[in-house]
Amino acid sequence: MSVHFKTIFILILINKCLASDWDYLEHGPDVWSEHYPTCGGERQSPINIKTACTIYQPLDQFILTPDHVTENNFIAKYNGHTISSETNNKNLALQGGNLTGTFYFDSFHLHWGPNHNVGSEHQMNGLKSAGESHFVYRNALTNERAVLSFLMETRLTKSFRSNNKNDFYDTKSESEWKKFFDVAQKLTHENDSASIDLSLNSLMGNNRNEYWRYAGSLTTPPCTENVIWTIFKEPIVLLDYEFNSFRHELFFESFRGPQPLYYRQVYRTFRDEIQSKIPDENCCISAKSMGKSMIFNNKINSIYFFAAFLILSTIF
Numbered sequence: 001m002s003v004h005f006k007t008i009f010i011l012i013l014i015n016k017c018l019a020s021d022w023d024y025l026e027h028g029p030d031v032w033s034e035h036y037p038t039c040g041g042e043r044q045s046p047i048n049i050k051t052a053c054t055i056y057q058p059l060d061q062f063i064l065t066p067d068h069v070t071e072n073n074f075i076a077k078y079n080g081h082t083i084s085s086e087t088n089n090k091n092l093a094l095q096g097g098n099l100t101g102t103f104y105f106d107s108f109h110l111h112w113g114p115n116h117n118v119g120s121e122h123q124m125n126g127l128k129s130a131g132e133s134h135f136v137y138r139n140a141l142t143n144e145r146a147v148l149s150f151l152m153e154t155r156l157t158k159s160f161r162s163n164n165k166n167d168f169y170d171t172k173s174e175s176e177w178k179k180f181f182d183v184a185q186k187l188t189h190e191n192d193s194a195s196i197d198l199s200l201n202s203l204m205g206n207n208r209n210e211y212w213r214y215a216g217s218l219t220t221p222p223c224t225e226n227v228i229w230t231i232f233k234e235p236i237v238l239l240d241y242e243f244n245s246f247r248h249e250l251f252f253e254s255f256r257g258p259q260p261l262y263y264r265q266v267y268r269t270f271r272d273e274i275q276s277k278i279p280d281e282n283c284c285i286s287a288k289s290m291g292k293s294m295i296f297n298n299k300i301n302s303i304y305f306f307a308a309f310l311i312l313s314t315i316f
């Protein structure tokens, strides 16, 4: 009897260890690298995009297969970290956008935060959005991933539709996301899943020519550094309450903060850059100039050293 209990206890313990390997709480992003060393690497995602420091680089248009437009059956599942949606359709492929080869759709998922001013993984000049959706594609030949990422901004009331004509608002996209949220909101226990018919093209919104591009990683353990990131300039706009059940039933927040850029360059496909009102965000230190300033500092140091030597030698 007691042996039986011990076995059960050990099983529960093992299960608990496996289940709480990483999360957004005690085992959150700040300690991920202790179990997953790659999470402490030099090509990590997300990042804060200092828009004034990006380089203009016209890239090819994306080519999405026609199945992106039609509705496909997705299984949305709460996997313990986020709601992830997959489909059996093998004809969802992505080319162009200066990606090498053909990338096949793997899944899409969301990141969110406790209120409408926080939740996105990528930041723009230090500013956060309410959420971020990631459409993950994979090139089976190179094992490289391409993630199409959309920042999700939310409005507190429906009045944003009529009041502000300049406010980007794509009805098709919002109603498609509403369809998703209506189902996803009910997935509150780990491994809960449900079926939804969705068009990826509608979820992704209209403007897919303007985006930022950089080389990064998965934003969750094991943080594999094999992702080509595309962050679209045009956010998806939703009503804020859509995220409420995620915030209250799943996690208060589910995002990783910006990681150091190190020696990477961020490109943009549109000519005019946005200057931030925050001066710090316009301060660009490139890898090259960093190298130079190190040499410069060394020179200054040796000048001081030489001066000190001269002064000392005149004294004595």
Ligand SMILES: *[C@@H]1O[C@H](CO)[C@@H](O)[C@H](O)[C@H]1NC(C)=O
Pocket: 057, 058, 059, 060, 098
């Ligand atoms: C993108 O691809 C096109 C050709 O497909 C090429 O002309 C262009 O130089 C590429 N741009 C970059 C930044 O690699």
Ligand SMILES: *[C@@H]1O[C@H](CO)[C@@H](O)[C@H](O)[C@H]1NC(C)=O
Pocket: 190, 191
């Ligand atoms: C959910 O599914 C995974 C993989 O199938 C399994 O390891 C895990 O124990 C399941 N979690 C729960 C709470 O049933």
